Amino acid sequence: MALVLCPECGEETVDQLINCPLCDEPLTDSQKAEKSKNARLFFFGLAFICGLGAATLCNMLGYTGWAMGLGMVGLASMAILILNLSTHR
Ligand SMILES: [Zn+2]
Secondary structure (H helix, E strand, O other), X not given: OOEEEOOOOOOEEXXXXXXXXXXXXXXXXXXXXXXXXXXXXXXXXXXXXXXXXXXXHHHHHOOHHHHHHHHHHHHXXXXXXXXXXXXOO
């Protein structure tokens, strides 16, 4: 058992803990990776929904060029999302 400093608040804590007891900041690398992975998934999920939503809207309004472009953005985001979900770190 060793003492480590929390990168977020500087509180001294034992390295067995997964999260800092004071500010709840993840202390282990796998926890940090999980956190950034979730942020990435959220971002691409949002891009996917917005892209396809905007594409549908443009299609209804008759802007087929825009609909194509935005549809591509949505599909690319979906592909990245699936890739991220299926690969293990
Ligand atoms: Zn802390």
